[in-house]
Each structure stands twice: as C-alpha cells, then as structure tokens.
Amino acid sequence: MRVKASILALALVLTGCSYEPPGPAVEQAVAAPVDAARVTVKDAGSGDKRVLSYEDVNTEQNSHFELTEGFSQDVVEKSVAENFESGAPEEATTAFDLRAEVSEATDDPEQTPATRNAFMTLSSPTYSGTDALNVESGDGFQFGWRADDAGQVSSLRLAAPQSANDDARSILEQAIVELTSMPIVFPEEEIGEGAVWTLDSRTSGESTLLQTTTYTLEELTDTGAELSVDISQRP
Structure with a gap:
C-alpha cells in the first residue's frame, strides 16, 4: 500500500485551471547531477507498517519558503573563555513564494531513471541582511529536479531570469540549493509510526x-x- 506525500512535504493545495500571464524570460537551464543519498532504517516503528512513497504526479502546490542564516566568531583570551558569552550572530533571511508542479518524468538515456519531474517557479523574492541587496529582479527564477517515487533526487536544474542582477542570482541560487539539499527520501522497507531512518548525503x-x-x-x-x-552537518 502506498501513502501519498506532497511536494516539499507540505499541505497539498490543488488549483483549478486559470489564466496566468507569462513570467519573465529565463536563461538556458543549467543541469547538475545529484548523488543518491544513503538511506538507513534505525527503527522500523510499530503498528500498521507500509512502504511510503510519493503519489503527486499531475498535482500543483503553492507554498512559502524562508531561509535564515547566521554566523558569528569570537577570539578571546583563555583566561576569560570559560565565562565568555558570545553575542548574537548577524542573520540574513531570504524568502519567496513558490508555485510547484509535478509531472511524469520522461525517459532520458543520459540521466538516471526517474518517475517524477518537479518544476518550481519562485516569485516575490525578498532579502533582509546587514547589506541592502536587491533580489527583486530574481522574480520568476525557475528550478526543478528528477526523482523517483521514494524521493531520491537524481538531477537539479536552475534557470535564472535574463533580467536578474548578480545579487539576485547569487542569493536566490544559494537559497534554492539549501532547499533542495534537504530532500525527504522514504526507505524501501515497510515502516510504521515511530520509525526512525537516516539520510546521508553531501550538500553543495x-x-x-x-x-x-x-x-522520525x-x-x-x-x-x-x-x-x-534533525539535521547535522560536518566538513
């Protein structure tokens, strides 16, 4: 038995047919392969167990994404290190709306076999940080990926609007990479409530x-x- 899962694991919102004006022209999409993540089941859980998979082909979803990042570093004398309290890191938040569609993946002999093709268009991008950077020209940035029913992503494509400035390209691409580096991949084994599995991957x-x-x-x-x-990262 399969269980439906929505794009990005958020509440699925189906929309009817409606006219929308075309977005800004984008550049030729740049594709990059993605290494398959290693999935390890630590605990299969209990109760009714099933093999979970995505069933979202021919669906659409609207969502909002925010990414806040911060970094701080202090160098102090050893004599005061024990009682030293670091200040709050400088933070920057990138946010945008997303319109997502999933279609059936086509056969491509040059790519890893996939069943699902996810396509995203972002709009209303904003950025708040210590530097006043303008990312509005990135409105209409497109990206997508090929994946299988379990959620394993095999390739990522990025297409920036032709009118996007350098700040918009850099900041939005970084946010997209962060977003796509946290995929939800289900195990091949049957699992039930309380199940725990890990996903080992490399970020770009x-x-x-x-x-x-x-x-969990x-x-x-x-x-x-x-x-x-729960996510942990190391060099």
Missing part, C-alpha cells in the same frame, strides 16, 4: 558538507505522513 553550494538527516515518523494516516527532522 559555497562549501561541500557531509549531512546526516534523521527522520510521528503520525501515519491513509493519505499522508507527519515527520520530525
């Missing part, structure tokens, strides 16, 4: 990190699954 972007994502299946229904997540 400004620096490559080894990332371990631990998922908090609730399982006939039509969906609620998960909690």
Whole structure:
C-alpha cells in the first residue's frame, strides 16, 4: 500500500485551471547531477507498517519558503573563555513564494531513471541582511529536479531570469540549493509510526558538507505522513 506525500512535504493545495500571464524570460537551464543519498532504517516503528512513497504526479502546490542564516566568531583570551558569552550572530533571511508542479518524468538515456519531474517557479523574492541587496529582479527564477517515487533526487536544474542582477542570482541560487539539499527520501522497507531512518548525503553550494538527516515518523494516516527532522552537518 502506498501513502501519498506532497511536494516539499507540505499541505497539498490543488488549483483549478486559470489564466496566468507569462513570467519573465529565463536563461538556458543549467543541469547538475545529484548523488543518491544513503538511506538507513534505525527503527522500523510499530503498528500498521507500509512502504511510503510519493503519489503527486499531475498535482500543483503553492507554498512559502524562508531561509535564515547566521554566523558569528569570537577570539578571546583563555583566561576569560570559560565565562565568555558570545553575542548574537548577524542573520540574513531570504524568502519567496513558490508555485510547484509535478509531472511524469520522461525517459532520458543520459540521466538516471526517474518517475517524477518537479518544476518550481519562485516569485516575490525578498532579502533582509546587514547589506541592502536587491533580489527583486530574481522574480520568476525557475528550478526543478528528477526523482523517483521514494524521493531520491537524481538531477537539479536552475534557470535564472535574463533580467536578474548578480545579487539576485547569487542569493536566490544559494537559497534554492539549501532547499533542495534537504530532500525527504522514504526507505524501501515497510515502516510504521515511530520509525526512525537516516539520510546521508553531501550538500553543495559555497562549501561541500557531509549531512546526516534523521527522520522520525510521528503520525501515519491513509493519505499522508507527519515527520520530525534533525539535521547535522560536518566538513
């Protein structure tokens, strides 16, 4: 038995047919392969167990994404280090709306086999940080990926609007990479409520990190699954 899961694991919102004006012209999409993540089941859970998978082909979803990042570093004398309290890091938040569609993936002999093709268009991008950077020209940035029913992503495509400035390209691309570096991949094994599994992968972007994502299946229904997540990264 399969359980439906929505794009980005958020509440699925189906929309009717309606006219929308075309967005800004985008550049030729740049594709990059994505290494398959290693999935390890730590605890299969209890109760009714099933193989979970995505069933979102021919669906649409509207959502909002926000990414807040911060970094601080202090160098102090050893004599005061024990009682030293670091100040709050300088933070910057990137936010945008997303319109997502999933279609059936086409056969491509040059790419890893996939069943689902996710396509995203972002709008109303904003950025708040110490530097006043304008990302509005990135409105209409497109990206997408090929994946299988379990959620394994095999390739990522990015297409910036032709009119986007350098700030918009850099900041929005970084946010997209962060978003796509946290996929929800289900195990091949049957699992039930309370199940725990890990996802070992590598992140891309400004620096490559080894990332371990631990998922816990908090609730399982006939039509969906609620998960909690813990993410750790290391060089």
